[in-house]
Amino acid sequence: MTITLEHVGLTLDDLEILRDVTATIADNSFVSLIAPSGAGKSTLLKLLTGLLTPTTGTLQVADTPITGLNTTFSYLPQTDMLLPWYDVDQNITLYQRINHQPIDQQRVTDLLTLFGLVDYRHFLPHQLSGGMRQRVALLRTMLNPADYRLLDEPFGALDAMTRGLMQDWLLSLPAALQKTTLLVTHDIEEAIYLSDRILVLSARPAHVMRDIPLTPTTRDRQWLATQAPLKAEIYELLRGAE
Numbered sequence: 001m002t003i004t005l006e007h008v009g010l011t012l013d014d015l016e017i018l019r020d021v022t023a024t025i026a027d028n029s030f031v032s033l034i035a036p037s038g039a040g041k042s043t044l045l046k047l048l049t050g051l052l053t054p055t056t057g058t059l060q061v062a063d064t065p066i067t068g069l070n071t072t073f074s075y076l077p078q079t080d081m082l083l084p085w086y087d088v089d090q091n092i093t094l095y096q097r098i099n100h101q102p103i104d105q106q107r108v109t110d111l112l113t114l115f116g117l118v119d120y121r122h123f124l125p126h127q128l129s130g131g132m133r134q135r136v137a138l139l140r141t142m143l144n145p146a147d148y149r150l151l152d153e154p155f156g157a158l159d160a161m162t163r164g165l166m167q168d169w170l171l172s173l174p175a176a177l178q179k180t181t182l183l184v185t186h187d188i189e190e191a192i193y194l195s196d197r198i199l200v201l202s203a204r205p206a207h208v209m210r211d212i213p214l215t216p217t218t219r220d221r222q223w224l225a226t227q228a229p230l231k232a233e234i235y236e237l238l239r240g241a242e
């Protein structure tokens with residue numbers, strides 16, 4: 001099911017944030033949104049979750065318009081939003097607990113193992129490192145049964161080394177765990193490394209300046225190193241948009 005944004009505009013408190021954003025996001029693709037700071041990337045994700053309503057234009061999943069809060073997307077906001085009084089197990093199954101849904105304990109254990117968290121399942125968030133907390137937050141997003149993922153700067157708070165490891169690890173996840181994903185990032189290299197497509201947004205009021213497809217035969221750091229010209233091109237686009 002394709003996500004379609006058509007001529008989406010948003011004005012909040014007399015501030016025009018988005019203007020005429022048009023894009024499609026194909027099923028099973030990994031798309032990054034990159035833009036100057038404050039352009040409206042997080043706002044765009046909030047429109048998809050239904051937390052905000054566009055002033056103009058439409059957002060659709062397949063042929064169904066998004067008209068308010070919906071369960072189509074699992075959303076990882078910029079902060080990890082882990083509840084400090086819940087341990088890892090309780091935090092990652094929050095969606096199921098809130099919605100009184102059964103919890104598949106075997107799947108939870110398998111995923112905790114895959115995410116390198118199984119020995120920490122009874123730890124509270126403050127007992128974890130930053131990278132582990134991000135993995136817990138991501139795991140919660142992945143346990144959410146929604147068809148699409150919205151990730152807002154999931155590695156933004158991490159040091160460069162941990163961030164790199166998390167990117168490698170995300171790419172190495174089995175296909176069964178991959179879903180259509182929209183990633184907001186400030187990091188041009190991260191966008192190139194992880195995405196099938198990059199949407200470069202202008203400064204506010206934001207619109208799509210460039211839509212860049214990426215189809216490497218092998219996606220690894222050696223390939224990434226060859227992408228310096230693209231990195232420079234996106235950097236120049238963003239600089240020109242400030």
Ligand SMILES: Nc1ncnc2c1ncn2[C@@H]1O[C@H](COP(=O)(O)OP(=O)(O)OP(=O)(O)O)[C@@H](O)[C@H]1O
Nearest residue numbers: 012013015017035036037038039040041042043044
């Ligand atoms: N509820 C709101 N009411 C009024 N203005 C808002 C609201 N939410 C966001 N804004 C404004 O919209 C603009 C875009 O914010 P947003 O957080 O979407 O940008 P961003 O591109 O994600 O920023 P960053 O890269 O710094 O994370 C900002 O100028 C912000 O102040």
